[in-house]
Amino acid sequence: MHRYLPHTSEEVSSMLASLRLRSIEDLFAHLPQQIRFHDAYIKDAPLSDGQIRDLMARSGGQILIPFRGYGSYDHERPAIIDAIASRQEFLTSYTPYQPEVAQGTLQYIFEFQSIVCELTGLDVSNASMYDGATSAAEAMMMAVNVTNIPRVLVASDMLPHVIDTIKTYAHFRGVTIDFVEFNHDGLLDIEHLKRLSQQAYAALLVAYPNKYGIIADYAAINELVHQSGALSIVYADLLALTLFKQPAAFGADICCGEAQSLGIPLSFGGPYVGYLSSISKYVRKMPGRICGITLDNRGQRAYVLTLQAREQHIRREKANSNICSNQSLMALQATIYAVTLGKKGLRQVAINTISATRYLHEQLIKTQLFKPSFKRPFAFETTLDYVGSIDALNRQLQKKGYLGGMPIDEHRVVFYASEKTQKQTIDAFVNAIKECHDEIR
């Protein structure tokens, strides 16, 4: 007996009787007896909700004041996100296979797609991908399928976890990756790109902004890519697209990335939500669910999953991808965030985040312990060179409750501050850095 299992012993007996069976064991009489498992998986008694609460209160990690982004960005979260996303109608429903009773899910997918298309400037978006890294891997496979060329070029200034994921997917599919170097200015080395372009490739994948926080103009590079007959894939932060030129405006064919910065908590890395958007020409090569508008037999506007001949449940081994469950509820959270902040607010979050990172950058330079690694304009993150060991500094900072910048080299570090970081928090952090620096010495 358990609170999740409603059967009384009388009910079990009467159900067995209607099956003309004597015991539950009889249900399994046809199984080979040598594979039957009779031990308890878990020896412990079931825990009550109160016991679970106590256990959980002891199970969390240490919350630090974050000055680190690098793919996971702390932002303000309106309370309405969780209030709405925890409604059972959204939370507990399945993929909308019965659209007559799943218009709620379908409608927010349509709204999510609309927001992604507005931000990227591209024509089509799918319903979501698992995360940014896998969205990049799927975008790469999509370009390989469009061009039938098993080779892609990838900018080496992408986040390492994105690169590592693409590498795994590419290896097992027999796709070659060549990495385009970046120069000392923190930009893609166009001469290297030209050399690599001499051999056919499916696509060039670039980051916008890159792992150093640098925003670059890819218009000229994309012209070169298109001249080679390849596709341009831009891995873009959706929040950045409120302020910086939308990838469609500089020739992107496919845009993908992580939408965690739109209202998703850090969550030790997941669940987040990836997105994938494309020009309409390639819509039939896209992976994942796509929702469209139609009418019902009563003449009402309604929503339905469409263009399903791309998907695994119809096409099986001929499908564009195997993706089935994606990150629907997280797409809902990103949607609520994006519409709540809206036209002005989302842009303001981007501006305030840059302002905070900029202020942090200036204060760190003033300590004379840091120098900018690059001269290029940065967006949400800044990359600095520290005079000492960044690992040693971070260990000290951690003792004071701070999550220091992301170390990417012995002396090189990527810092992040957000629209919620107070001036006094930054000032205290910079002071703590000075103290820690002295302590290490």
Next chain:
Amino acid sequence: MKYDKLIFELSVPGRIGYTLPETGITSINPSDLFPSELLRIEPPRLPEVGELDVVRHYTNVSKLNFGIETGFYPLGSCTMKYNPKINDEAASQPGFRNIHPLQDEDTLQPLLKLYDDTSKMLSHIAGMDATSLNSFAGAHGELTGLMIMKAYHERRGDHKRTKMIIPDSAHGTNPASAAMLGYECITIKSTPQGLIDIEALKAVLSDEVAGIMLTNPNTLGLFETDILEISRLVHEIGGLLYYDGANLNALLGVARPGDMGFDIMHMNLHKTFSTPHGGGGPGSGPVSVKGHLAHLLPHPRVVLAKGRYIIERHGDSIGQIGGFFGNFLVVVRAYTYLKSLGRELNAIGPLAVLNANYVKEKLRHAYRLPIEAPYMHEFVFNGLIDQSTGIKTLEVAKRLLDFGVHAPTIYFPLLFDQSIMVEPTEVESKATLDHFVELMLKIAKEAIEEPDCVRLAPHFTPVGRLDEVRAARTPILNYRDYVKSL
């Protein structure tokens, strides 16, 4: 009249729904810092709405959905069991939600313990030796598992294994996952009894076969009783056995895939372990393997070394398959579920199987049961027995919606032309099952006495039957296109 607004249609220029904190930092002016060619000219056309607008909008939109708490959800192969509230409360702890994935292990010890404990419990349930929690969904688990299989053969220098055997009853994700890795899919037909045809299997076995992907119980709800023989045959030619864990619920307290000879498998935490489906994710598809494959599991991995949990990147691994550690908050929910059940976990499979057989037995005089056999946690009918009025499975399913019950999975598996696949799960009481039986019999009766009523169903849902042809012929896939189409 159903609620019929898109959030974009509520927009009023100048309205806001947020408060940003004043931080004491002077705002930058973008055009001072960035050259104009980097800046966006036209702002994205996002809505301008108030907080109450947003709350009311999505509350109304949510009411157009059917969830597990709305009513019975017997969707076959999807294991729509109750999603306990305590799971969500556990996952909302600040000590989970506000943790950066790139924090130092020293700040993560209890969290990493929870992560590792979950992985060990799942390994034990699977009858396997090691489990990775990094994959985001069932299909992602399949992909990861097949990468492990491919790496296993590759590393042995065995490059001729280009084929993957998949039964015709398999989920669509199986062949799709295999194809993503470049495997040629060899489909084998089921026997008239709905099981793997051992002779057909033998005929396709060769040293070019990498392995076989099986669901057991299979998608008909039948246990592959020859599994030990299948395992022996596949291993004999050097292949590996992959277990699709979509139907694992049937086996809790009954049997373990590892004991049946499977080498690699995935589980669906959003099926067997009660985490919510979220309208299509986030799920979680942990991958378990036998010891000889453990070094191939994806990284990063959490490992207990000398009394301390560390995050490890192992050189032998297939590599990274996603950003960080998978859908961690989903893992927390599954862990909570396992702790909440404790030793009662063993009761789940038997009760799920009892429920399915009970319903099947009560309905088989009205619906065609194509295979006479003992069923496990689900079963498949092939439409109505009395087909005289031409009422099809689709119409039966749509009529069920009118009565406040979600439709079963329909037209899958592909073995029958009128498949109705019912999975009640263990959480449903006899009363709920009796009510479902009553409705299904009522619909069977209506199909004869008032066929038009069934044919035109649903009548009472927020929307009626949808024009799917129109949606595909002139795709309108975002609000911008919609406005243009008016």
